Amino acid sequence: MIPVLRRRIAHDEHGMGMPELIVAMSLFAVLMTLVLTTVVSFSRAMTQDTAANDSTNIAAVGMNEMTRVIRSGTTIERPSVASVPTPPHPVFVEAKRESLTLHAFIDTDSATPKPVKIRFQVDPATRDLVETRWDAYPTPGHPTYWSFRTTASSERVVARKIISPASGEPSLFSYYRINDTTKVEEQISLSPTGALTETERLRVVAIEVTMKVQADVTERAEPVTIVNRVGLPNLGVSRLGLL
Numbered sequence: 001m002i003p004v005l006r007r008r009i010a011h012d013e014h015g016m017g018m019p020e021l022i023v024a025m026s027l028f029a030v031l032m033t034l035v036l037t038t039v040v041s042f043s044r045a046m047t048q049d050t051a052a053n054d055s056t057n058i059a060a061v062g063m064n065e066m067t068r069v070i071r072s073g074t075t076i077e078r079p080s081v082a083s084v085p086t087p088p089h090p091v092f093v094e095a096k097r098e099s100l101t102l103h104a105f106i107d108t109d110s111a112t113p114k115p116v117k118i119r120f121q122v123d124p125a126t127r128d129l130v131e132t133r134w135d136a137y138p139t140p141g142h143p144t145y146w147s148f149r150t151t152a153s154s155e156r157v158v159a160r161k162i163i164s165p166a167s168g169e170p171s172l173f174s175y176y177r178i179n180d181t182t183k184v185e186e187q188i189s190l191s192p193t194g195a196l197t198e199t200e201r202l203r204v205v206a207i208e209v210t211m212k213v214q215a216d217v218t219e220r221a222e223p224v225t226i227v228n229r230v231g232l233p234n235l236g237v238s239r240l241g242l243l
Contacts, residue, residue: 051216055161055224059213062129062159063226066209069118069131072106074234076115079142091232092204095196097171098122100207105234117148122162122172129159129172163212163223170210176229177203206231 076089093101101119108114117134135153139145165171175188175196187208188200196204207230214223 051221052224054215055213055221056226058159058161058215059211059224059226062162062213063209063211063228065131065158066120067228067230069104069106069120070100070102070207070209070230071233072104073102073232074105074115076103076146079139079145090198090201091235092196092201093117094119095173095175095190095201095204096194097173097190097192100173115146115148120158127160127162127164128157129162131156131158159211159213161213161215163214165210165212169212170208170227172210174208174210175200175204176206176208178205204232205235 073091078086091102099121103115105115114136119132132152132155134148136146136148139147176185179186210227212225
């Protein structure tokens with residue numbers, strides 16, 4: 001009885017054989033592969049979600065600021081010359097695909113309101129959307145009218161990583177007027193490098209802003225696009241084509 005017990009104990013002390021070791025290592029490798037795959041997938045999903053949220057936040061902040069300013073756009077009255085009424089300055093000083101300059105009554109003192117000239121422009125090098133402002137001052141000899149300074153009072157970036165539109169995609173700014181015949185809104189044609197004429201700027205009743213933002217420099221997440229068409233209530237023109 002004792003010799004049999006000794007042989008069993010000796011056999012148990014031999015440990016795992018080569019076949020058992022290979023099976024154990026294979027199972028361990030499969031388990032580690034599953035764990036690493038899960039971790040990598042989770043990390044990739046978190047990175048994509050973070051990048052998408054960053055792009056959405058950037059686009060939303062920029063869109064809110066531009067919408068607020070554009071809705072406050074207004075014409076600026078000019079003094080008469082030799083008793084002859086002078087047409088007012090149009091709302092838009094300049095209107096291009098990625099640059100827009102306008103007059104607006106915004107962020108001003110309610111007791112003594114005065115307009116401000118504001119430009120939104122995409123920096124072609126950094127693709128940042130920059131807002132520049134010029135203060136107004138009473139026109140010399142005509143204190144009830146306004147002129148604008150030539151030196152900017154402020155400049156700031158309101159959105160970053162604006163993607164340049166591909167061929168066939170809408171640009172940052174698209175301009176709309178009322179069709180004389182159909183009385184519905186139609187887009188004003190604009191060449192890739194051109195700008196609206198003063199006559200065309202006077203007919204603008206709405207601006208469509210298309211912001212396409214890619215905050216992830218690795219481009220692992222899809223860019224975010226926000227579109228909003230903004231009317232100009234201060235013009236007193238109905239977008240249904242009625243005055």
